[in-house]
Amino acid sequence: MATPEPVPGIDLPVPARVAGRVQESPTIVTLRLELEDPARQAAFRFAPGQFNMLHLPGVGEVPISISSDPDHDTFLGHTVRMVGRVTRALARLPVGARLGVRGPFGRGWPLEAARGGDVVVLAGGLGCAPVVGAVRYVLHRRRDYGRLVVMQGVKHAEDLIWRAQYEAWAREPDVQVLLAADVAGGDWPWNVGPVTELLEGARFDRGRCTVLMCGPEPMMIAAARRLEALGVPAAAIHLSMERNMQCALGRCGHCQIGPWFVCRDGPVFRYDRIRPLLGVRGF
Amino acid sequence: MPEPGWLPLQRADALLATLREAGYRVVGPQVADGIIRYGPLGEAAALPWGVRVEADAGRWRLRRTGEGRAFAWANGPQALKPLLFAPEETLWRTDADGRPAPQAPEAPPPTAVIGVRACDLAALALLDAHFLRPGREDPWYAARRSGLLLVAVHCTHPAATCFCASTGDGPEAREGHDLALWELEEGWLVEAAGAAGERLLAALPLEAPPAGAAERARTEVAAAAAAQTRRLPEGPLQARLFERLDHPRWAQVGERCLACGSCTAVCPTCFCHAAEERPGLDGSSARVRRWSSCFTEGHSYIHGIVLRPDARSRYRQWLTHKLGAWHAQYGRSGCVGCGRCIAWCPAAIDLVEEMEAIVGDA
């Protein structure tokens, strides 16, 4: 038996540099990464919704979605929310710092299949990075898609990042942006309440749309049920799932949900397929 | 296929010598620290001659009988898994500048393992399916797997915990091996499977088998199958398990389960591992993977939440995966009926009994 060598970029991280960083909020940073090998950077292909494993030597390695545009950007964008040890260290990286990248991994959003129909994006929680890439993707290819509805929910009004970005998106033709905060602050012209309530005001073709969701699972479950009640087929609803990931290669077993390895069969799942185990405690 | 040959037990060392001459390092079972362990084997005399295993839920004991057989026992806590899927493996290193320095997988010298059981072979096929998935072969596993030669032994003395007959994996070794031994009181009937095995068979100083040896050997192995009393409920169990996630028995077994992970550690098909970073004092760092288990808290951790906080949900993960989801992933159950998880459970939990209670009524 010929023994395969570890593949750089898959089994082993390849070195990359922080080429730019944007402090989106006190706890959220967008990193622009460039692989040190220009040929490798130029050849890097991915789809929105896929993710990379970012390795910080001496600290650890975590899965982070790719939020840049696969065709228009010459760097890899990663929006990182500081929640623990590794994300805190990643978010503090200065421009020029070196880190390791493996990827891209997983199945992204079905944006090819979505062509010709409306795209509905529903995001709960902070800096819901997996869908940001999808929104930018659709906006860059505006004529290929119908209406674009972006719904974003946050807990507290002051948590909202990319406020200017949402406002800019809302000015584009056939784009509707709906925002909701569980707890509103002073300057909050939008909805107060759960993000699922925004669905009532969303205008899109329920029979010809693709729904992309990410955020806390109870939110996604509630929204998926509501969408079905509104006449959206379950097969048109897609959810990005998060599970503990140690390898991203379908080997470590940590990301399993029943029969699926989230790193390989996901992270994006069709609602009708994953529904039986969705919300079941322990999976 | 060439005729089986006969190696009298007093010439058992010829097997080791032939394997060494063919370039293999020889690994085999030996009694050490009160258990049977697979390690480098210097001479045939070091094999577990004249011992039997008495096992039951939460119990595994060696008993010395002094009889003249080397394989009159079923299995110890581990066999092939640690040789291929290393309990700990360095995946890569980074230098002080944070540059990844490729770490070539450590390829052990060609290794012949003597005393591989039918359940071990079935488990190996499952580990291969997992770690050697086409297009995404695990290079570290592949390096350890590539030089492996397997000398199987058909089981004649199953433990009370064995149920390989009910999973269809034993006690006769059917595939995946190179040589197979049928052990009788006076000698080994040696059979080859495949080209490497046939070359070795030809190189062995074999005799013509005594009259009736083959029949006696087959009768013993058939008796070993008939002697097994534990049986898993008729499968496949995937649909039934996932229909019964709320069965009250999960909570009852969760009360007894210590979530220690002994079962997943001894299970020859469990593949879970966790990665950790080991920073060195000089600024370099190593990325290391280690065996892990769905019984650990970290297995289902995502920032701030443990999805499986209790023994009930972890025990349910283990068996819904092992006997259920494995079918979807690898086309068969992940259990090969070796009974190790029963014997090595400190709380004496018996998966066969649990499955009988949860999905036994069809």
Ligand SMILES: Cc1cc2nc3c(=O)[nH]c(=O)nc-3n(C[C@H](O)[C@H](O)[C@H](O)COP(=O)(O)OP(=O)(O)OC[C@H]3O[C@@H](n4cnc5c(N)ncnc54)[C@H](O)[C@@H]3O)c2cc1C
């Ligand atoms: C497919 C996918 C895409 C993701 N995309 C993004 C993104 O674009 N931006 C972002 O900020 N976060 C994203 N996350 C979540 C991010 O991976 C976790 O926040 C991160 O792993 C937490 O690591 P930590 O060391 O900072 O936290 P700690 O709480 O200290 O976690 C310790 C370890 O547990 C594991 N772990 C903890 N939480 C998670 C988790 N949610 N998912 C997987 N492993 C976890 C990691 O191995 C981590 O190192 C994504 C997760 C997945 C699975």
Ligand code: SF4
């Ligand atoms: S589940 Fe138990 S009996 Fe089945 S293969 Fe694993 S250790 Fe052996």
Ligand code: SF4
């Ligand atoms: S999830 Fe549990 S049962 Fe499945 S392979 Fe991992 S440790 Fe074994």
Ligand code: FES
């Ligand atoms: S992250 Fe390791 S199997 Fe999916």
